[in-house]
Amino acid sequence: MFHIPRALVALAGLFAAGSAQASSVDQAVNEIFASSTGWFVNFIFAPFPFTNFPWIVAWLVIAASFFTLYFGFIQFRVIRHSLHIVSGKYSDPDDAGEVSHFQALATALSGTVGLGNIAGVAVAVSIGGAGATFWMILAGLLGMASKFTECTLGVKYRNEYANGSVSGGPMYYMVKGFAERGLPGGRFLAILFSIFCVLGALGGGNMFQANQAHGQLTNIFGDFPGWITGVIFAGIVFAVIIGGLKSIAQVTEKVVPFMGIMYVGAALIILIMNYQHILPAFGQIIDGAFTDSGVVGGVVGALIQGFKRAAFSNEAGVGSAAIAHSAVRTKEPITEGFVSLLEPFIDTVVICTMTALVIIITGQLMVDPATGMYILNEGGTIQTLDGSSGVGLTSAAFGSAFSWFPYVLAVAVLLFAFSTMISWSYYGLKAWTYMFGEGKKQEMTFKVIFCIFVVIGASANLGPVIDFSDAAIFAMAVVNIFALYFLMPIVKAELKSYLTRLEEGKIKRFH
Template sequence: IAGVAVAVGIGGPGATFWMILAGLMGMASKFTECTLGVKYRNEYADGTVSGGPMYYITKGFAERGVPGGKILAVFFAVFCILGSLGGGNMFQANQAHQQIAGIVGDYPGWITGVIFAGVVFAVIIGGLKSIASVTEKVVPFMGILYVLAALVIILMNLDKVGWAFGQIFEGAFTGLGIAGGFVGALIQGFKRAAFSNEAGVGSAAIAHSAVRTKEPITEGVVSLLEPFIDTVVICTMTALVIIITQQLVIDPATGNYMVENGNIVTASGASGVGLTSAAFGSAFSWFPYVLAVAVILFAFSTMISWSYYGLKAWTYLFGEGKSKELVFKVMFCIFVVIGAAANLGPVIDFSDAAIFAMAVVNIIGLYVLMPVVKREMVSYMGRLKSGEIRKFKSR
């Protein structure tokens, strides 16, 4: 909701093209990292599981005789903790506060932060089962709600959809605008795609590692659907709503994009969720209220999910134990308050830096361990064709 607005606001409509392309390419990296996450996870006697890049980089590199795995894993864990506090926490709280304040009137962000922190703490203190029970109910509801709202606006402006896609393709390869030129569109598209679907970042592999399966490849196949649904479908719908309703134009004086009412669209100004809210509100005056519910639900589910990612990175560095886990959970909730009270510019810069650092380390690991994934896939497909897997399941 917010990330797409940042991409289109800074990179112009053309950023959408690169965002879609990054989503399609992200299907491959998501498949690879989630397969590795299940294969190299740690399973403990009490039934808990720890997995993700920290574990498959350490174990996989050692298995293949590649040095430096432990060092890379430590780097990833540090960056993952920072990413959980930034993109998975402060950015979410910040954008939720912006949307609420836009409806009820301006008020101190720390108030929103304290409320969110209290609710988030109550959920994450219950552990993974508590997180799963909440997100499995919240995510489908908010997804359907948001998609239906976007579909209504697109169908109402069906005659402009062709023009909007024309703007997307034209903007992807032209050099118009300082920030919205070819390079700006490409960078913003890829940054926001990675921010939304986390493909290649490694965070999703931490969650997928907790699945109940003995076949790593099956989880890889499930996971590759995520970038397609999240980025190719839902993020494209958001971009279309913004482009159709706001009609972004370039300010010849600055080269920045601005909407037709003259407000300059930048990462720290009329961007993020505010731009998306304006786009939805232009169709129906009450849509920002619907969007506020979606934003709150998205932000809440993202925060409690990222708290789990950060926690697993924390326990990898400092060891398992309830007291150690509690330290991270309290720190995580403090950053919820900080994010809600801060300005968007510094928050998104910090978030991008942390997530980029995670991706660099993780993708190095994915390239080194690609042969392992290929072996797993060949083995699984062979057993599937021979009927061995079906026979095993029927026993």
């Protein structure tokens, strides 16, 4: 039996002291953060001159395109073998590592499949039109090569300990890989990445998720104090993460398939019910991707929104997934690269596309002829820059076929939030122990801090804090992709060696 840390109980008491005081604290924190970190947020998400295309999105998409070409379209060549690996056909139970290939994939997916697949896609389509879906799919397919690169390196340069645990991720391959190639600066890049990872884990991977979860609960049960949601979520999260990655993986391998099947299943039923509209919907997607029809901003607007959604959804190139995948049981680093490339496909190409198709087919979006802006078919204007309105749009789209689906969607958002939190707790933990050393004391310190931030996230309205943590997550990508360009020849050598041995029948199958 576990006990919620005393710090959480004490913190809950503080939040119960009074909502007016909490509101003033929120405002003070917002002002401090906005004034001190606004420059950093503005820099990370700044657009290119004379456009509204964020340079960080271009940084991710260009890298994904480069890796796709460099590895000879690897994401299309090894899909079948990747599925065989995930199913366990090449899994040796005696290999070093903590989790199976499937568990590693589920853990990484639980960190990316979330509110972005529900609200983010709706926002992208409402701004960029149906054509945004095409560019979203393309960016997702390209991102598979980025995941392949970073996760192969994550396994190759991980630390394996006597107790069977492992630590891996960009901070380890930056140091070891750079040293192996005789390159300077690996340690500096690793520390920089770790700092951004901890900040991103506490913010976007924690507080934002807790905040959205509380919002969904109030929609169902009415308004009540956020600290109640925070303490409950913190207790559940602590019960899972106290057991380490094996405990997290045991939860995610059940939660991720369940929530994925539930969400995609509902989408498929709607598509089957409206099968006659599927081809016209794809016609709208292709037409909107290459013409000016149906959206303010035309082709460029559709492209920007599609690429942006894919980048924010699957985190290919960010480096976070490499931390989860590095804990897999294998002696062949390249095999986890093969497994990881399935992640953007599932997250973006399948789930995000399903959301977009349902929105398009159910006709929830209409173009206002007077303004050219998208509006709900009931006549209400969509607040396109607000993620919560994206949830409303997706809910309306699914609700048009199933009156009960908004309740299912609320459950999905809660599950997505919970699974994202426990995955990002592991990412943040590994960055924390990289900087402060391995050990039970260091691990417990971070886990308690993480759970305290769950309560804060559910209780407070810290907009600039969340903006800063989102910027920190994408700052991880700046550091990570810079390192990948220098280390990709190592991955290519691993790939060539493995494929040669596979063709010669030297790779052993176990099932």
